[in-house]
Amino acid sequence: MEPHMRLPLAILYLVLIVSAQKNRTFTFPQGFLFGAGTSAYQTEGAHDVDGKGQSIWDTHTHEHPDRIADGSNGDDAAKSYYKYKEDIEAVKEMGMQIYRFSISWPRIMPLGLPNIINQKGIDHYNSVINEVLSNNLIPMATIYHWDLPQHLQDLGGFANDDIIIYYEAYAKVIFENFGDRVKWWCTINEPYYQAFGYEGTLFAPGLNSTGIGGYLAAHNMIKAHARVYHLYEKQYRSKQKGRISLNMPIDWPAPRDKTSTQDQEAAKIELEFSLGWFAHPIYSKEGDYPQVMKDRISNFSLAAGFPFSRLPSFTSAEVEYIRGTADYFALNQYGSKHVAKGEQGPDPSFDRDSGVVMTGNKKWPSSRTSKWETITPKGLRDIIAWIRKEYGEEWEILITENGFADGGQLNDTLRVGYLATYMTDMLKAIYIDKCKVIGYIVWSLIDSFEWMSGYTSTFGLYQVDFKDPERKRTPKQSAYFMANITKTREIPSFYAIVTNKLDKLEGL
Numbered sequence: 001m002e003p004h005m006r007l008p009l010a011i012l013y014l015v016l017i018v019s020a021q022k023n024r025t026f027t028f029p030q031g032f033l034f035g036a037g038t039s040a041y042q043t044e045g046a047h048d049v050d051g052k053g054q055s056i057w058d059t060h061t062h063e064h065p066d067r068i069a070d071g072s073n074g075d076d077a078a079k080s081y082y083k084y085k086e087d088i089e090a091v092k093e094m095g096m097q098i099y100r101f102s103i104s105w106p107r108i109m110p111l112g113l114p115n116i117i118n119q120k121g122i123d124h125y126n127s128v129i130n131e132v133l134s135n136n137l138i139p140m141a142t143i144y145h146w147d148l149p150q151h152l153q154d155l156g157g158f159a160n161d162d163i164i165i166y167y168e169a170y171a172k173v174i175f176e177n178f179g180d181r182v183k184w185w186c187t188i189n190e191p192y193y194q195a196f197g198y199e200g201t202l203f204a205p206g207l208n209s210t211g212i213g214g215y216l217a218a219h220n221m222i223k224a225h226a227r228v229y230h231l232y233e234k235q236y237r238s239k240q241k242g243r244i245s246l247n248m249p250i251d252w253p254a255p256r257d258k259t260s261t262q263d264q265e266a267a268k269i270e271l272e273f274s275l276g277w278f279a280h281p282i283y284s285k286e287g288d289y290p291q292v293m294k295d296r297i298s299n300f301s302l303a304a305g306f307p308f309s310r311l312p313s314f315t316s317a318e319v320e321y322i323r324g325t326a327d328y329f330a331l332n333q334y335g336s337k338h339v340a341k342g343e344q345g346p347d348p349s350f351d352r353d354s355g356v357v358m359t360g361n362k363k364w365p366s367s368r369t370s371k372w373e374t375i376t377p378k379g380l381r382d383i384i385a386w387i388r389k390e391y392g393e394e395w396e397i398l399i400t401e402n403g404f405a406d407g408g409q410l411n412d413t414l415r416v417g418y419l420a421t422y423m424t425d426m427l428k429a430i431y432i433d434k435c436k437v438i439g440y441i442v443w444s445l446i447d448s449f450e451w452m453s454g455y456t457s458t459f460g461l462y463q464v465d466f467k468d469p470e471r472k473r474t475p476k477q478s479a480y481f482m483a484n485i486t487k488t489r490e491i492p493s494f495y496a497i498v499t500n501k502l503d504k505l506e507g508l
C-alpha cells in the first residue's frame with residue numbers, strides 16, 4: 001500500500017467500526033422469552049353463554065355505545081371462546097414461548113361472589129390452559145383485565161373496600177383450579193386505566209368522580225393486589241412455585257422543552273403520578289405513594305376546603321404489607337408524550353392535582369388509527385432505565401405489552417418497524433444500560449375489540465375478519481416477522497440504523 005494512503009484508510013476503517021458499533025444489533029440473551037397477549041373481554045365474545053354473568057364492559061358498551069368509536073362492543077369479538085385452539089396455534093407458529101390471556105371473573109363467578117361458581121367457566125379455562133401446555137407453551141394468566149362482574153359494581157366496585165375480600169376469594173378459586181399449571185400470574189392489568197373508569201367516562205364503569213373516585217379505586221386495587229400476593233405466598237407458593245406481578249402502563253413523558261426546568265419538573269411529576277402511583281408502593285425501598293403525590297393532592301384538597309386529602313393514606317402497617325408484593329416488574333409500554341406544567345381538567349381532578357399538561361408533538365411519527373400512539377422506541381429504553389434507577393437493579397422486568405395499532409391490514413409494515421425498533425432499544429437497555437429484561441410479549445396476538453376505539457384500531461399480529469361469522473384469522477406480515485425473530489434471535493441490522501434515527505427525534 002502507498003504510504004500516503006495509510007492514514008486515510010485507517011480513518012475510514014475507524015469510521016466504519018464506530019458506525020457499525022453505533023448501529024450494532026444484539027442477539028437476544030439466552031432464555032429470553034417471547035410471547036403474545038390477549039384479554040378476555042377483547043377477544044372471547046360469548047358474552048352471555050354457558051352461565052357467564054354480566055361485566056361492567058357489557059354494561060358500558062350496551063348502555064353507552066356513543067362512548068365507543070364505532071358504537072360496537074365485545075359481545076362476539078373475535079369469538080376466541082370457541083376458537084382458542086387456533087389462537088394458541090398461532091402463538092406456537094410464531095415460535096414464541098408465552099401465551100398471555102386473561103380470565104373473565106364473571107365467567108367464573110356470575111355475580112362476582114364465591115357462593116356461586118360457574119363450572120363451565122372453570123372448564124373453559126382448563127381447556128385453554130391444557131391446550132397451551134400441550135403446544136409446549138407457557139401460560140401466563142391475568143386474573144383481572146377490566147371486566148368486573150356488574151353485580152360487584154352495583155355494590156361500588158373498587159370504590160367499596162370489601163372488593164379486597166371479594167377479589168381474594170376469586171383469586172383463591174383461580175389458584176386452586178389453575179395454579180398447578182399456571183406459573184406466571186398478573187393480578188390486575190393496568191390499575192391506572194381501571195382507576196380512570198372511576199375518574200372519567202371513557203372506561204367502564206365510567207363513574208366520572210374526578211379527583212376522588214380514581215384515587216379511591218386505585219387504593220383498593222393496590223390493597224387487593226397485595227392481599228392476593230400474600231395469599232399466594234402463604235398458601236400456594238411452596239407447592240405451585242409461580243411468579244406474581246401486576247401490569248404497569250406508562251407512556252414516556254418527555255419535557256416539551258428540554259432546557260426548561262419547569263418542563264423537566266413536569267416530566268418528573270408525571271412519572272410519579274402515572275407510574276409511581278402504583279409502582280412506588282410496591283417496588284420502592286420505602287413503599288407508600290410518591291411524596292409528590294401525597295404533597296400535591298393533600299395541599300389542593302385542604303385549599304379547597306376538604307378536611308382530608310383526597311388521596312387516601314396507608315397506615316404504616318399497610319405500607320409494609322404492600323411493599324415488595326411482586327416477583328417481577330410487568331411493564332406495558334406503547335408511546336411517548338410531551339409534557340409541560342399547566343392547569344387542565346375540572347376542579348378537583350387527577351389532571352389538576354398533577355399540574356401537568358400533555359402538549360402534542362406533530363414531529364413524532366405515530367399510528368394513524370390511534371391518536372396517542374407514537375413510534376418512539378427510545379421511550380421504552382428510557383422507562384426501563386428509569387425503573388432500574390428508581391426501584392433498584394434487582395427487579396427483573398418483563399415487557400408484558402408492547403404493540404402497534406393500525407387498521408387491520410395484512411401488509412403491516414409500520415407495525416414491523418415499530419416492533420423491530422422497540423425491541424432494538426429494549427436490547428440496548430439490556431446490554432448498554434445493564435437492565436434485566438427477561439421477556440417481550442407483543443400486544444396483541446389477534447385483532448380484537450379495542451375498548452373505546454371499538455374495532456377501528458387494532459393491534460393484532462393476526463388479522464381477524466370481523467365480517468366473517470367464522471372470524472377467520474390470517475397472519476400479517478408482522479406475524480412472519482416475529483416468527484423470524486424467534487428463529488434467528490436477532491433483529492435484521494437495517495433496523496439498528498432506523499432505531500438510531502428514531503432515537504434522535506426532536507424533543508425525545
Ligand code: GBH
Binds near residue numbers: 189249332371372443
Ligand atoms: C393496554 O392499555 C391494555 O392493557 C390493552 O387491553 C389494550 O388493548 C392496549 O393497551 C391497547 O390500547 O385515546 O388519548 O384517551 C394501554 C393503555 C389505554 C393507552 C388507552 C391509551 C387511550 C388514550 N392505553 N389509552 S386516549
